[in-house]
Amino acid sequence: MTPFTYERAADPAAAARAAAQPGARFIAGGTNLLDLMKLQIEKPVHLVDVSRLPLNQIEATQEGGVRIGAMVRNSDLAADMRIRRDYAVLSRALLAGASGQLRNMATTGGNLLQRTRCNYFYTPGLPCNKREPGSGCAALNGQNRMNAVLGGSEQCIAVHPSDMAVAMRVLDAQVETINADGQRRVIPIADFHRLPGNTPQQDHNLVPGELITSVVLPPPVKGVQIYRKVRDRASYAFALVAVAAIVDKQNGQIASAKFALGGVAPKPWRVAAAEQALSGGDIHQAADALLAGAQGHGGNDFKIDLARRTLHAVLTQV
Amino acid sequence: MQMSSPAGRNPIDDNRQGLIGKPLDRVDGHLKVTGQATYAYEYTEAGPPLYGFVVTSTTGKGRIRNIDSRAAERLSGVKLVMTWRDMPQQGKKEVGAAPQLVDDKILHFGQPVALVVAESFEAARAGAALVQVDYEPVHGVYDLAAARPAARMPRPGLQPPDSTLGDFDQAFAGAPVRVDQTWTTPHQSHAMMEPHATLAVWHGDQLTLYTSNQMLTQAQATIAHTFLVDPSQVRVVSRYIGGGFGAKLQVQADAILAATAARRLQRPVKLALTRQQVFHVTTHRSATIQRVRLAADQHGHLLAIAHESWSGNTEGENSYEAAATQTRALYAAPDRKTAHRLSTLDLPVAAAMRAPGEAVGLLALECAMDELAEKLGLDPVELRRRNEPTQDPERHVPYSVRQLIPCMDEGARRFGWDRRKVKPGQVRDGRWLVGLGMAAAIRSNFLRPSHALARIDADGVVTVKMAMTDIGTGSYTVFTQIAAEMLGVPPHRVKMLLGDTEFPAAAGSGGSFGAASGGSAAFEACEALRQKLIALAGYDPDKAIFANGMVSDAGQSRSLASLAGAEGVEATGDIGPGETGKAFSQHAFGAHFVEVGVDTDTGEIRVRRMLSVFAAGRILNEKTARSQALGGMTFGIGAALMEDAAPDLQTGVFSNHDLAQYHVPAHADVPPLEVVFLPEVDDKANPLKIKGIGELGICGAGAAVANAVYNACGVRVRDYPVTLDKLLPHLPAQA
Numbered sequence A: 001m002t003p004f005t006y007e008r009a010a011d012p013a014a015a016a017r018a019a020a021q022p023g024a025r026f027i028a029g030g031t032n033l034l035d036l037m038k039l040q041i042e043k044p045v046h047l048v049d050v051s052r053l054p055l056n057q058i059e060a061t062q063e064g065g066v067r068i069g070a071m072v073r074n075s076d077l078a079a080d081m082r083i084r085r086d087y088a089v090l091s092r093a094l095l096a097g098a099s100g101q102l103r104n105m106a107t108t109g110g111n112l113l114q115r116t117r118c119n120y121f122y123t124p125g126l127p128c129n130k131r132e133p134g135s136g137c138a139a140l141n142g143q144n145r146m147n148a149v150l151g152g153s154e155q156c157i158a159v160h161p162s163d164m165a166v167a168m169r170v171l172d173a174q175v176e177t178i179n180a181d182g183q184r185r186v187i188p189i190a191d192f193h194r195l196p197g198n199t200p201q202q203d204h205n206l207v208p209g210e211l212i213t214s215v216v217l218p219p220p221v222k223g224v225q226i227y228r229k230v231r232d233r234a235s236y237a238f239a240l241v242a243v244a245a246i247v248d249k250q251n252g253q254i255a256s257a258k259f260a261l262g263g264v265a266p267k268p269w270r271v272a273a274a275e276q277a278l279s280g281g282d283i284h285q286a287a288d289a290l291l292a293g294a295q296g297h298g299g300n301d302f303k304i305d306l307a308r309r310t311l312h313a314v315l316t317q318v
Numbered sequence B: 001m002q003m004s005s006p007a008g009r010n011p012i013d014d015n016r017q018g019l020i021g022k023p024l025d026r027v028d029g030h031l032k033v034t035g036q037a038t039y040a041y042e043y044t045e046a047g048p049p050l051y052g053f054v055v056t057s058t059t060g061k062g063r064i065r066n067i068d069s070r071a072a073e074r075l076s077g078v079k080l081v082m083t084w085r086d087m088p089q090q091g092k093k094e095v096g097a098a099p100q101l102v103d104d105k106i107l108h109f110g111q112p113v114a115l116v117v118a119e120s121f122e123a124a125r126a127g128a129a130l131v132q133v134d135y136e137p138v139h140g141v142y143d144l145a146a147a148r149p150a151a152r153m154p155r156p157g158l159q160p161p162d163s164t165l166g167d168f169d170q171a172f173a174g175a176p177v178r179v180d181q182t183w184t185t186p187h188q189s190h191a192m193m194e195p196h197a198t199l200a201v202w203h204g205d206q207l208t209l210y211t212s213n214q215m216l217t218q219a220q221a222t223i224a225h226t227f228l229v230d231p232s233q234v235r236v237v238s239r240y241i242g243g244g245f246g247a248k249l250q251v252q253a254d255a256i257l258a259a260t261a262a263r264r265l266q267r268p269v270k271l272a273l274t275r276q277q278v279f280h281v282t283t284h285r286s287a288t289i290q291r292v293r294l295a296a297d298q299h300g301h302l303l304a305i306a307h308e309s310w311s312g313n314t315e316g317e318n319s320y321e322a323a324a325t326q327t328r329a330l331y332a333a334p335d336r337k338t339a340h341r342l343s344t345l346d347l348p349v350a351a352a353m354r355a356p357g358e359a360v361g362l363l364a365l366e367c368a369m370d371e372l373a374e375k376l377g378l379d380p381v382e383l384r385r386r387n388e389p390t391q392d393p394e395r396h397v398p399y400s401v402r403q404l405i406p407c408m409d410e411g412a413r414r415f416g417w418d419r420r421k422v423k424p425g426q427v428r429d430g431r432w433l434v435g436l437g438m439a440a441a442i443r444s445n446f447l448r449p450s451h452a453l454a455r456i457d458a459d460g461v462v463t464v465k466m467a468m469t470d471i472g473t474g475s476y477t478v479f480t481q482i483a484a485e486m487l488g489v490p491p492h493r494v495k496m497l498l499g500d501t502e503f504p505a506a507a508g509s510g511g512s513f514g515a516a517s518g519g520s521a522a523f524e525a526c527e528a529l530r531q532k533l534i535a536l537a538g539y540d541p542d543k544a545i546f547a548n549g550m551v552s553d554a555g556q557s558r559s560l561a562s563l564a565g566a567e568g569v570e571a572t573g574d575i576g577p578g579e580t581g582k583a584f585s586q587h588a589f590g591a592h593f594v595e596v597g598v599d600t601d602t603g604e605i606r607v608r609r610m611l612s613v614f615a616a617g618r619i620l621n622e623k624t625a626r627s628q629a630l631g632g633m634t635f636g637i638g639a640a641l642m643e644d645a646a647p648d649l650q651t652g653v654f655s656n657h658d659l660a661q662y663h664v665p666a667h668a669d670v671p672p673l674e675v676v677f678l679p680e681v682d683d684k685a686n687p688l689k690i691k692g693i694g695e696l697g698i699c700g701a702g703a704a705v706a707n708a709v710y711n712a713c714g715v716r717v718r719d720y721p722v723t724l725d726k727l728l729p730h731l732p733a734q735a
Helices: A012-019 A033-038 A074-079 A081-086 A088-095 A100-105 A108-113 A164-170 A272-279 A283-290 A302-317 B029-033 B070-074 B121-130 B144-150 B168-173 B216-227 B253-265 B275-281 B358-376 B380-386 B404-415 B475-487 B514-537 B560-564 B579-583 B622-641 B701-713 B724-730
Strands: A005-008 A024-027 A046-049 A058-060 A066-069 A174-178 A184-188 A211-217 A224-230 A241-250 A253-262 B050-056 B062-068 B078-083 B112-118 B132-137 B163-165 B177-185 B197-203 B206-211 B234-237 B269-272 B288-296 B302-313 B335-344 B427-429 B432-444 B450-456 B462-465 B494-497 B545-547 B550-553 B556-559 B569-575 B587-599 B605-615 B673-677
Touching: A012 A024, A012 A046, A012 A174, A012 A211, A024 A033, A058 A081, A066 A081, A074 A081, A074 A088, A074 A100, A074 A108, A081 A088, A088 A164, A088 A224, A088 A241, A108 A164, A108 A211, A164 A241, A164 A253, A224 A302, A241 A302, A253 A272, A253 A283, A253 A302, A272 A283, A283 A302, A302 B724, B050 B121, B050 B253, B050 B275, B062 B112, B070 B078, B070 B121, B078 B121, B078 B253, B112 B121, B112 B253, B144 B288, B144 B302, B144 B335, B168 B288, B168 B302, B168 B335, B177 B358, B197 B253, B206 B216, B206 B253, B216 B234, B216 B253, B253 B269, B288 B358, B302 B358, B358 B380, B358 B432, B358 B622, B358 B701, B380 B404, B380 B432, B404 B432, B404 B587, B404 B605, B404 B673, B432 B605, B432 B701, B450 B475, B450 B514, B450 B560, B462 B475, B462 B514, B475 B494, B475 B514, B514 B550, B514 B560, B514 B569, B550 B560, B556 B560, B587 B701, B605 B622, B605 B701, B622 B673, B622 B701, B701 B724
Parallel strands: A005 A046, A024 A046, B050 B269, B206 B234, B302 B335, B462 B494, B605 B673
Antiparallel strands: A058 A066, A066 A211, A174 A184, A174 A211, A224 A241, A241 A253, B050 B112, B062 B132, B078 B112, B163 B335, B177 B288, B197 B206, B197 B269, B288 B302, B427 B432, B432 B587, B450 B462, B450 B569, B545 B550, B550 B556, B587 B605
């Protein structure tokens, strides 16, 4: 761990200002950043502790949705009665993630900003364009069982590991932020994370110093909410494939469905054409559209078939 | 005493106080859960220590061109950067030393290349990141299958690498029913809780190492050889150990580098490996490729057995995974052969991990038996029953005690084995396909030389000292029970002192021989102490009884405290293997029964039920023995379904080198496990008539899981671990 300075931010605007300086990072629950700092993968020179900011409320919005403070812990969010009743997919996704201890520390904002768990990202000294731009991607021809089959590039096939974000994607969540100049903006969850392209070191579209203040969920929608996470062990494992879905059935037929994949791409993977295809009633066509362009790299080839089968299982179980 | 003949009746058989077998709580449990048990990294001696951090190779094979440590040395708090150029003269590996930073050669990824010592752990780690190592990499071989053609016959380990009896090839060729399949098992990491750690302190030429090591007497010798000093100048202390599973059998870089730096800087030095480093700096279990051939007549009698195994190790290492060894003793067949071959792999050093040999060997053999049973149309239990040998089929000596059939029968009855459908894929429970599987367990039983000292003092407290270890298995507790039972005192009047080479030399914990070796030494010392006390009291040795802190004979009694007097009385005892080891084939046996579910859509595998029956000699403590069995069975679930240290084939790094990515079972993966011990005493094994149980639980457990997976869904996966991707292509199509 390299030496760093530390401050506890007084309010969100001050936090954003403090974090705009080069080499600064926010720290909230620290469940990912501290590990990365120990391994010298993240080397912040300044930490801005946002964990005590008054952003830990879950409130109703005027529109009929909820606003989740960025500092709301994953455990608390999963246990919230409104979330369990109206946004069950989110509660289920959270409880499928990490471990009880980690969920007690991890925050809503931090969960969105956690970094990939690609083995090579975690092995300093080996090529990784996300860790060290220009060094190459050891996963492409390496042990890539956990890596992406969608949305990757020649530069990077890392997966975004969040379960929570996949649920938020089918819920059409909006990420609210404040930047160093005190300006606020709203980023649809679909535009929050980036595909790697030629800049795999950038996971998301926040600018330096921009702080997530909350995540807003729109009013609840009709339908059965499901989060199905497929993994190698029953707990404390990242998804091989996850499916978040909200399925509305009428007269025994699927009237509409929203669904997204986790564990297969650098961001939650949702495709409008797939949901349109499903409204025609054809699960296979929907899966084709969702998985269009999917490409395995040897160790992760199976994820394509697994995603298809898991989607099928989820959509037919309702 | 040597085990030259079967043990006669003794106070352990009498069990007058009923302490033997009693499920006594761990005597060190309170210390552990209240944080008062001191582990290696928690010691302080001779003032505040310096902290070491190891710099490890980021290349898989090659040579160090240059090491630039200037930036690290400039860092505030850094006291020393040591590379191979700075090392003092060290003993050579060939004479049993464990030298570090030997030269500029890189044999594997993660090999230590430098040590940074600083005033704080954080500074040492930051300094380590600043050390610039320039490598000249060369092509390495990281894949066992690729290295297999160049495999060689290793030098003998505990047993010769090869064995043959009769003419296997001819018998196999002419047999009516045959199985010929190849299984592969991956590299595995011990994944014990406590990473390797050491505090090294020199007082003049005397070295004390507080370290985490399973075999202190051996460690003392290794360290003395390495530093070219006499063993009497080395003291090794390991009072509490956070698990080992074999990872701490050898002295590792943490101990040697800490001691080297401490000597040079004249300050105590603490050094702990990180979890990621444990994967590479220390040992792992090698991957194996195993070909098993079984031939039987139409009635299910085995005619021929062959088991050949290939494993890998680093250049200069001879240790091989003895995966075919148990096949020499498990089933009868006239014509047989086993063979082990070793390939050089440019990977970290491979060595023993829990049940070396059997743990992975039975993953092949016991699945081959399942395949044979299917071909014969025989129940897997019945097939094994029909091939029960009357004596060790290769050594032609009797078994000491062999209760495989009773284990299978008891397990089958309790588990409801008769409900198993012969044809796979027949049982559905919602989205799950459900299957049952079984496998036999066998684990060799050992006895190693051990010494103990027992004494009693005027306060009536019995003290026993041994350079034994308790790696979390419960050794402190079972030794306490033995001493208390022998001297007729309650367990809280026994002070059991382990984990220090100041005490009499002992076997240590490994190969499941700890309880037998250390326990028998303690027994012998206590027996000698009894005789001294009887003599002091002037009683008849054949009639004297020890109970309630007294020794009594024909209505008279004396308190042990009064006999001890101000000086106390002490005695020593020892144990060593003898003729009974040669004259009898000694193994513990068991049978596992498992129910798994396989998700029809995704191929996820979950163990739903598991019951294992063991026959492992006398059980010293029902509770700690059961815990050992539970741990072994859980290990077996992990070996079958998830453990896989996957080397990157470009660089030889174990790519998933932490406990988030290297999967061992989580609680949610382990259903309630049932453990049954059959009554047994083995008088050929040792005076306690016990057998090792630390490793038995894992033996065959994974094979039972894999056989259950087949019964559930009809897919045989012979490439461990059995993960869902290997089932997926064979699962039923969706509507």
